[in-house]
Amino acid sequence: MADRKSRSPTIIDIAAAAGVSKSTAARALSNAPNVAEASRKRVLEIAEAYGYERNHLARSLRSGRTGMIGLVIPDLANPFWAEVARGAQDEAARRGASLLVFSSDWNADREAQHLRALRQARVDGAIINPVADGSDDIHRAGLPMVLIGSSAERFAQLSSVGSNIAQGVAIGLNRLAEFGHLQPALLLGPPNRLARVRFQRVVHDHCVARGIDPATLPVEEGDYTVESGRRAMIRLIGRAEQPVRCVFAANDLMALGAILALRDLGLRCPQDVSVLGFDGIPAGAYAAPGLTTVAKPARAIGTEGMALLTEAIDGTLDHRRVLLDCHFVERGSLARPDHAGLPPEMRNDHAA
Amino acid sequence: MADRKSRSPTIIDIAAAAGVSKSTAARALSNAPNVAEASRKRVLEIAEAYGYERNHLARSLRSGRTGMIGLVIPDLANPFWAEVARGAQDEAARRGASLLVFSSDWNADREAQHLRALRQARVDGAIINPVADGSDDIHRAGLPMVLIGSSAERFAQLSSVGSNIAQGVAIGLNRLAEFGHLQPALLLGPPNRLARVRFQRVVHDHCVARGIDPATLPVEEGDYTVESGRRAMIRLIGRAEQPVRCVFAANDLMALGAILALRDLGLRCPQDVSVLGFDGIPAGAYAAPGLTTVAKPARAIGTEGMALLTEAIDGTLDHRRVLLDCHFVERGSLARPDHAGLPPEMRNDHAA
DNA sequence: GTGAAAGCGCTAACAG
DNA sequence: CTGTTAGCGCTTTCAC
Numbered sequence: 001m002a003d004r005k006s007r008s009p010t011i012i013d014i015a016a017a018a019g020v021s022k023s024t025a026a027r028a029l030s031n032a033p034n035v036a037e038a039s040r041k042r043v044l045e046i047a048e049a050y051g052y053e054r055n056h057l058a059r060s061l062r063s064g065r066t067g068m069i070g071l072v073i074p075d076l077a078n079p080f081w082a083e084v085a086r087g088a089q090d091e092a093a094r095r096g097a098s099l100l101v102f103s104s105d106w107n108a109d110r111e112a113q114h115l116r117a118l119r120q121a122r123v124d125g126a127i128i129n130p131v132a133d134g135s136d137d138i139h140r141a142g143l144p145m146v147l148i149g150s151s152a153e154r155f156a157q158l159s160s161v162g163s164n165i166a167q168g169v170a171i172g173l174n175r176l177a178e179f180g181h182l183q184p185a186l187l188l189g190p191p192n193r194l195a196r197v198r199f200q201r202v203v204h205d206h207c208v209a210r211g212i213d214p215a216t217l218p219v220e221e222g223d224y225t226v227e228s229g230r231r232a233m234i235r236l237i238g239r240a241e242q243p244v245r246c247v248f249a250a251n252d253l254m255a256l257g258a259i260l261a262l263r264d265l266g267l268r269c270p271q272d273v274s275v276l277g278f279d280g281i282p283a284g285a286y287a288a289p290g291l292t293t294v295a296k297p298a299r300a301i302g303t304e305g306m307a308l309l310t311e312a313i314d315g316t317l318d319h320r321r322v323l324l325d326c327h328f329v330e331r332g333s334l335a336r337p338d339h340a341g342l343p344p345e346m347r348n349d350h351a352a
Numbered sequence: 353m354a355d356r357k358s359r360s361p362t363i364i365d366i367a368a369a370a371g372v373s374k375s376t377a378a379r380a381l382s383n384a385p386n387v388a389e390a391s392r393k394r395v396l397e398i399a400e401a402y403g404y405e406r407n408h409l410a411r412s413l414r415s416g417r418t419g420m421i422g423l424v425i426p427d428l429a430n431p432f433w434a435e436v437a438r439g440a441q442d443e444a445a446r447r448g449a450s451l452l453v454f455s456s457d458w459n460a461d462r463e464a465q466h467l468r469a470l471r472q473a474r475v476d477g478a479i480i481n482p483v484a485d486g487s488d489d490i491h492r493a494g495l496p497m498v499l500i501g502s503s504a505e506r507f508a509q510l511s512s513v514g515s516n517i518a519q520g521v522a523i524g525l526n527r528l529a530e531f532g533h534l535q536p537a538l539l540l541g542p543p544n545r546l547a548r549v550r551f552q553r554v555v556h557d558h559c560v561a562r563g564i565d566p567a568t569l570p571v572e573e574g575d576y577t578v579e580s581g582r583r584a585m586i587r588l589i590g591r592a593e594q595p596v597r598c599v600f601a602a603n604d605l606m607a608l609g610a611i612l613a614l615r616d617l618g619l620r621c622p623q624d625v626s627v628l629g630f631d632g633i634p635a636g637a638y639a640a641p642g643l644t645t646v647a648k649p650a651r652a653i654g655t656e657g658m659a660l661l662t663e664a665i666d667g668t669l670d671h672r673r674v675l676l677d678c679h680f681v682e683r684g685s686l687a688r689p690d691h692a693g694l695p696p697e698m699r700n701d702h703a704a
Numbered sequence: 705g706t707g708a709a710a711g712c713g714c715t716a717a718c719a720g
Numbered sequence: 721c722t723g724t725t726a727g728c729g730c731t732t733t734c735a736c
Contacts (some may be wrong), residue, residue: 058713288640639724
């Protein structure tokens with residue numbers, strides 16, 4: 001059982017030891033049908049005994065397939081994206097593939113750099129959340145790709161998967177309406193980003209459909225961080241004209257910030273002010289009150305992305321846009337307005 | 353500029369177009385010193401124009417180095433491990449390497465399976481958090497490895513990096529003592545796991561050093577989930593002999609559960625009961641009150657692990673055990689005991 | 705400085 | 721069913 005040069009054994013070693021040719025050994029090792037049962041058995045035994053491990057590099061070089069998939073997301077440490085990555089990784093494992101993971105930090109240069117690494121590694125394909133600007137690299141990436149996230153619609157010729165924002169916003173607004181909140185304040189992200197534009201447009205359409213003037217909804221903006229949400233909430237409460245009784249935040253982190261701000265301001269959530277988030281991050285469950293939110297199908301985005309990518313690689317399908325439904329998570333940050341505990345100047349509730 | 357067969361161009365295409373031999377092209381492309389400046393320039397230009405991208409597979413096959421690193425953690429979707437992964441990935445990127453990420457779900461079979469994938473992919477090395485039991489595969493993995501996490505000490509011959517639990521527990525207990533909590537209740541993980549044994553031993557030593565009988569500390573156990581923490585807290589409060597005024601949980605999730613339980617029970621945190629966590633997950637910041645905790649250096653574990661691995665690969669160093677310090681994060685779940693708000697039967701505070 | 709040639713470990717025709 | 725023969729694209733002696 002001595003290994004020839006204390007290097008890991010190659011198929012040649014196995015073939016020699018089994019007294020067959022390279023090809024027969026190869027066939028046995030890859031479960032090809034045309035091998036004598038005796039030969040196969042012997043080769044497999046020898047391989048086992050030698051601790052033979054197929055060299056995937058050589059295999060890939062020859063076959064043109066590496067079994068590796070690239071994943072480029074903004075930030076692996078962000079719970080939403082970590083969840084997406086986990087989904088992609090599970091599905092990859094199920095298909096016998098491996099996942100190369102990169103974080104772009106919303107930075108176009110880094111994204112380009114990672115794409116280059118993927119191309120050099122000759123991955124079979126990639127799942128990418130393109131950064132907002134200057135993603136022209138995406139077009140000439142020259143490898144099968146699936147886009148995830150909202151910016152996907154700029155690349156009509158590629159498959160993509162995202163969450164159904166329209167449906168998500170709709171269930172959120174409907175649920176708010178059931179609580180009597182017809183004109184929630186909006187906590188939006190930075191201007192000019194596709195995600196914000198989309199969110200706002202959906203709210204707009206929804207209001208119009210319900211006969212509400214969208215312009216009457218108070219709007220503040222943040223940058224998707226807890227701190228920005230906290231500050232935005234403070235600004236909202238400070239508005240002289242129209243103190244706010246309900247807030248719909250464009251993401252959970254800002255919603256959490258809003259809840260913190262309310263506590264600091266001595267206002268009760270949800271009795272005084274209701275807060276609704278959007279994302280579904282686990283942290284929302286531990287806030288006080290628990291954050292009610294519209295959850296995006298993060299993990300499913302990862303698995304579905306991988307499924308689409310496989311199709312793209314196999315050439316089974318040209319391209320397709322998949323939208324996955326969001327679902328509502330009720331946890332306690334929503335209530336009917338309760339005037340009792342409010343200071344008088346805040347009792348002009350316009351949604352009662 | 354026409355690509356020969358619409359396949360991505362190889363070094364042969366470039367060499368031909370530049371009117372030099374394969375070897376010269378290769379030298380130019382890899383910044384070798386012995387190339388005429390003129391040749392180098394032309395090759396580089398042609399390569400650029402053709403959009404040539406070095407085939408890493410072929411390169412690796414020849415050189416024996418892939419520039420790929422494997423990372424096997426329990427769960428990529430767990431915020432702590434996601435943070436570790438991010439650290440490893442950053443450091444990998446800095447060194448021009450790529451990261452193959454796998455989740456084992458604390459399952460030995462899956463771990464073995466992933467290790468095999470790594471070996472077949474001929475990664476240069478791997479960073480692994482071994483599952484508790486049956487990790488004999490680890491020994492005969494036959495590739496440079498760095499272990500992360502508490503179970504590392506079972507493999508003395510390998511480099512490893514973990515958090516300095518002893519130091520972390522010490523600062524936690526010291527801070528508790530400053531608040532007058534000398535005999536906190538302990539919320540531990542499942543029995544017989546190394547992590548628990550270690551945590552408990554450190555607390556034990558610390559108490560002895562302070563002249564406190566470790567046996568007097570109330571103990572409950574959970575399985576590191578929020579729900580188990582909640583239930584454990586309820587059990588603690590229910591203890592007739594010695595109602596609890598302070599809890600030190602072995603991880604943040606259970607601590608969060610404890611805070612939720614207190615709220616349900618109508619007890620105030622921290623005035624009635626103080627809660628201290630261990631981990632430093634971001635979610636702790638959004639609880640009410642914010643969870644005070646001992647934070648493990650998650651990201652640093654990733655970066656340091658990668659640094660150690662590089663040494664192991666280069667053969668610079670045989671093996672080394674690195675312990676990274678924890679740090680204290682004060683957020684509001686700790687206070688001096690306040691008898692005022694307590695029901696009479698809970699006023700027998702033994703730490704006052 | 706440059707080119708010719710060998711070969712990393714494997715798969716894929718093509719004959720037998 | 722099995723062996724022989726070419727390479728996959730690149731690095732790396734070794735001559736010139």
